Amino acid sequence: MSTPPATTTTDTSATAPRPKPDNHVIVIFGITGDLARRKILPGLYHLAVAGLMPEKYRVVGCARPSSKMTDEEFRVYAFNAVSEFASDKPSGKEWEDFAACLTAAIDPDDGPTGLSAVVGNAEAAIGGAVRRLYHLAIPPDAMHDVIRLLGAKGLNQNARVICEKPFGTDLASAQKLNGDLEQFFDESQIFRIDHFLGKESIDNILALRFANELFEPLWRRGHVRYVQIDVPETLSIEGRGAFYEETGAFRDMVVTHLFQVLGILAMEQPTSMAAKPLRNEVNKVFESLRILDPVTVLRGQYVGYLDEPGVAQDSDTETFIALRAWVDNSRWMGVPFYLRTGKCLAESRQIITIGLREPVMEIFPDQKDGNHPDADRLIIDFKDPGSIHADFLVKQPGPEMHLGQARMNFYYRDSFQEKNNLEAYERLLLEVMLGNQALFTRSDGIERLWEVAAPLLERPRPIEYYKKGSWGPPSVADVVAPHRWTLPE
């Protein structure tokens, strides 16, 4: 007999009308890269299968001359990418219709297979008013040339641009990139993407906090002892040695994904879910973030990293990072936000813990002497499909008043129809096509995060080493002392 879901929910999503994006030409720069193969092409195909793509569209794969493809080669390449990474395997009419919309171009822009000609042909084939969408799935350094090319050729008209993370590598480079973009695009056309903001369970934090009166009154320093955002990964750098040497765990994960999650967790209630009020509130959190003190940031490297292809023999790039962040405002003053992430760790998890304070009066004998550490907490597991767990103390049945640990669980997979699921990239690509910037970072927000990070980038603490399959360097416990990491559970 199967166990019933722990929580009862009503799925009303089927009745909501879905807006349809305008007709689009979507150009992917970096088409031969990992991201295009793993996420963008499979994501666009899933949107097509789900009926969420525009009525008419073309997808242009743009590559450097050294890896240029014909249209036919691009379709085979896309077929392989979708077969390997999409939940919907490519087949039948659905695939044929999608494949017919794929076309290849080369950058730099010249001749009939150059970008201007290919975009022009795609627009003519669609007919009428067509929007342009450029996805810059390329490293920050490579973005400048592409942005200038788009501007010089007038391809920036009627266009939106997606910039991949990390957005720059420090404050100066982020400012430069913002400056370049602003020459040719208005801020309303620029979408700085961070796929953690497209995860259902991260978006759900807004619903959890602001659609209920159960949690929000507690969501502040008077009740919260600490917050943890913990994203350990079992995977290694997966052959991305050259990329990782430039990036490291802090730029790859913290200044991007983990800080964005922190913004959503710590923000005040926006006046609505529209982009402007929502991003205003997240940016206020970033403004209140205390500048990082490098001495308190633990940087780790797994033993064996130096043997990875593309890694320097004396590399001090961190593959692990753990730190305390502080949000110095009236809601969060004095509450530590513990952040941890790293490669080759013991488990792949993505969890947030809101650790609650102990009650002022300890009227139960069991409560004394720290018998129940971390008894009272909320855990949000945001690895898709995601779940939420509330830990609390209850009376154990029996004649005596003995306290016992209890847990209340909500699992997305048991409660809502999976068919409605959009993977993070899919959701965000759709939002860009609809022109909704709510889940994208603003230029001032991103520059503030680099400002917060500056001392760490300038004066990093020496690396500490850890074994593959562990939870990081042994001193990781010190980062959260006197508290404890929720993981391992």
Ligand code: BG6
């Ligand atoms: C990417 C990082 O942005 O996010 C990777 O570059 C990381 O290093 C990945 O593994 C984690 O995201 P997810 O949501 O796919 O687990």
